[in-house]
Amino acid sequence: MTRVLVVDDQFLIRAGLVGLLNAAPGFEVAGEAADGEEAVRLAARTRPDVILMDIRMPGMNGIQATARIITDAPAPAPRVLVLTTFDLDEYVYGALRAGASGFLLKDSGPERLLAAVTAVAGGDALFAPSVTRRLIEAYAHHDRPAPGAPRPPDLGALTSREVDVLKLTARGLSNLEIADRLSISEATVKTHLNRTMTKLDLNSRAQAVVIAYETGLVTPGE
Template identity: 45%
Template sequence: MIRILIVDDQEMIRVGLRTILESQSDMEVVADVSDGIRALDLLSTEQVDVVLLDLRMPGMDGVQTTSRIRESTVGESVRIVILTTFDQDENVLAALRAGANGFLSKGVTPAELLGAVRDVVAGGGALSPAAARALIEHVNDQRSPAVVVELAARFDALTARERDVVAAIARGRSNDEIAAEMFVSPYTVKTHASRAMLKVGARDRAQLVSFALLSGLPAFRPPE
C-alpha cells in the first residue's frame, strides 16, 4: 500500500487529489493538511511514502518544507513530488535543490497523477512534459558558467545512448515511449537512465534533467 500525504493550502485541491488517489486499491491518503508545519508534525508520527506538496503556500512554502523534511529523521525515505502551476513559479529549481523528487502541474490528468505516484515509489522521478518545459525555461534563465563547466565534465562520461536517453527524459518521455523511439526494451531505458544518474551524481530523474540542462548537454530541446 502506498501511503500518501497531501499538503496544499487550497481545500478544493486537497479534496480533488484525495478523491483520485483513494480510488486506487494500492493507495491510501494518510492525511491532507494545509501547511508545511502540520505536514512535518504528521511525518513525525505517521509512516508516509509520498508527499504531494504545493510549492506556493503561506508561511512555510514548498521549498522550506522540502528542506525541513530532508533534514528530519524520515527525510531519506520519503519521496516528495511538488505540485505547481509552473508558469508562475520561480522556485522550481530551488525545490529541486532542496530535495524534491519530481514535479507535477496541477493541471495533470488523473492517470498522470497516479502514474507519477507509482513511479516515484519505484525509484523514478515524476517529470511531466510541462515540468520538463518549466525546468528548461528556469535553468536557461539561471545558468551559471561555473556550474556548466563542472557538470559538463560529468556528462562527458556518458555514452552516446545514455545521452540520448537523458535528452528524451528531458522532453518528458516515459520509459515506454523512449523504448519505442529507440527500439529497445523499457528495462534497457531504465538501465541507461540509472547509469547516467550514477555517473553525474543525480538522485533522480528530475535532478538528472536539471544537471543536464545546466551542463549544456547537446540535443536538448523543449518538450513538444
C-alpha cells in the first residue's frame, strides 16, 4: 500500500486527487494540506511514502516545503512528486534541486498520475525523464547557486563507471538504456546509481541529475 500526502492550495484540485487515490487499489491518502507549512507538519506526523506537491502556494511554497520535509525526515525520506501547470515552469528546477523525485503536469490523466506515483514510490527512475531533462537544460544556466549557497559536491569520490552512469542518467536515459549503452545489467546500473547517491549525500535521482549539470559533468544542449 502506497501512502500519499496530497498538497495543493486549490480545494477542487486537492479533492479530485484525494478522490482518485482513494478509489484506486494499492493507494491510501495519508492526509491533505492546503499550504507548505501544513504539508511539513503532516509529513512529519503521517510519514507518507509519496507527497503530491503543488509549487505555487501562499506562504511557504512547494520548493521550500520540499526542502524542509526531505531535510527533516528520518530515512527513508518521502518521495516528492511535484505538480505543476506548465511543463517548463521555472520553479520546477528549484524543486528538483530541493530533492523532489520528479514532476507531473496537473492536466495529466488519472492513469498517468497513478503510474507516476508508483514510479516515484519505487525510487527507480524519474517519471518522464526526457521531459525532466528538457526542463533542467532550459533552466540550469538561469538557476546557479546564490553567493554563499552550498557548493555542489566533489565528483572525485566516484569511480569512473559511476561517473559514466551519472552522465547518462543526466542525459535522460532510463536504467535499461544505460545498461545497453554500457553493456552491463540493469541491476548493476541501479547499484552504481545508488552508490553515487550515497557518496554525494543525495536523496533522489532528480538531485543526481541536477548535480551533474551544476558540476559541469554535462552541459545544457550537449
